[in-house]
Amino acid sequence: MNSVQKFSQMIRVFLLSFCFLIFCNSTIAQTEGDSVIQVGFTGSQPFVIPGTDSEGISVDLWREVAFQGDLNYELTHFKNVTAGLDAVKSQTVDVLVGPITINSDRAANVTFSQPFFETEMAILAPKIEQGFWDYVKPIFSTTFLFGVLGLFFLLSIVGVLLWVVERKTLTPEGKNGTVRGIGNGIWLAIVTMTTVGYGDFAPRTLSGRVIVGIWMIVSLITATSFVAGIATTISQIKGEDETITSLLHLEGKEVAVPDNEKIIDNITTVGGRPTPVSNIDEGFDRLANGEVDALVYDVIALEYTFNQHGGDEFVLSKKNILPQNYGFAFFEATSLKKLVDIEILKLKESGEIQKVIDRWVNSGE
Structure with a gap:
């Protein structure tokens, strides 16, 4: 084989190889596409x-x-x-x-x-309207009644002491006016505590003034503590009946939550009783049927469900809960x-x- 033939054969091999590479690349590109x-x-x-x-x-x-x-x-x-x-x-x-x-x-x-x-997570809960009984119920609570009885007992002690040292001033009738005298002593203790000071009764003796002076100081502390205790009782009792709008309101409540360990732990930490659900439809059904007190779920899913079914019966609260x-x-x-x-x-x-x-x-x- 001469050199010309060898060169021609090399050219053919090169062209065939080049065509083969082009074909392969085209095939691969087509496959990838x-x-x-x-x-x-x-x-x-x-x-x-x-x-x-x-x-x-x-x-x-x-x-x-x-x-x-x-x-x-x-x-x-x-x-x-x-x-x-x-x-x-x-x-x-x-x-x-x-x-x-x-x-x-x-x-x-x-x-x-x-x-x-x-x-983030959000809270969906039934809207609870306050009725007349919700506002007067604190007055009949045990804490309120014990506070009133304790205050009356303290006023009675002060009234008796004032009657003992100011008997003639409080009861001109003397010993025959015991009930009236103690009543007037209690009245003096009340007007002193409330700083009204009508002036119809006033201590005349040194002992009476000492008792009244001490009572002035004690009554300031007593009245302040009494009012604070009553205010706390009223706020706590109203809070129990208000619509659930935050994690703190979930204490003692049945709460439907996603089957997620982190969320379940957070609800348990605030005192709630988590009930895992597989999806938001199951959670909303439980809430609508009264099986749970609130539903905690992804804010987007809750907002979508609320717009579809919420109406005026539920309240959606976004509180930046568990960002993710x-x-x-x-x-x-x-x-x-x-x-x-x-x-x-x-x-x-x-x-x-x-x-x-x-x-x-x-x-x-």
């Missing part, structure tokens, strides 16, 4: 709307991300977050979207995206996660995420 991302979604309404075909905040946010990133995907619904995270760990799905709380326990098994929403972040879950940090992180940040910066949330929350009004 046509690859379908498996996306799981989960959550309660309004993040996932029951009875619909892939609708809710979670899915709308993913669609925005996928549109901006030019991603092909298939959606799979999971009943709850636990089932969805198990699918991520087994790599059945590439990403799980929804109101997935970012915490250390979950971060040990999966990788989270940038938080797409900062949320929501994100999407991946098995590991991949190029897909990086793309999603960038698109989430863009949507947050443009305010589009808040618009999606507001649109779904307000749709329940």
Whole structure:
């Protein structure tokens, strides 16, 4: 074989190799472009709307991300977050979207995206109107009655002492006016305590003035303590019947909460009795049926439910309870996660995420 033939053969081999590389690259690019991302979604309404075909905040946010990133995907619904995270760990799905709380326990098994929403817990409770009995009931409380009886007993002692040392002044009839004299002594003690000072009776003897002087000082302390005790009693009794609007009002109450250890511990700490529920619909049903006194849940889900069913029967209280972040879950940090992180940040910066949330929350009004 001469040199010309060898050169010609080398040219053919080079051209064939070049064409083969172009074909492979084209095939790979086409395969990557046509690859379908498996996306799981989960959550309660309004993040996932029951009875619909892939609708809710979670899915709308993913669609925005996928549109901006030019991603092909298939959606799979999971009943709850636990089932969805198990699918991520087994790599059945590439990403799980929804109101997935970012915490250390979950971060040990999966990788989270940038938080797409900062949320908190809120309280939904029946509205309780104050009636006439609620305002007069403190007067018949044990604390109030014991306070009145104790004060009357103290006034009686002072009245008797004044009668003993000021008998002729308080009862001109002398020994024959015992009942009237003690009554006048009690009257003098009352007007002295209240600083009215009508002047119809006044101590004339040194002993009487000493007793009245001591009583003036004692009565100031007694009256102040008595009024403070009554005010405390009234506020406590009214507080028990008022609408639940804060964590402190949950003491001794049955409270429906998500099946989340951190939330359950917080409700237990304030003296509440938590009842875990699987979703907000179950929690609201328990509240509406009177099985629980309040419902503590994600503020977005509660606001959506309140707008749909609340009316004038319930009160929604936002008290910055247990702030937390929501994100999407991946098995590991991949190029897909990086793309999603960038698109989430863009949507947050443009305010589009808040618009999606507001649109779904307000749709329940």
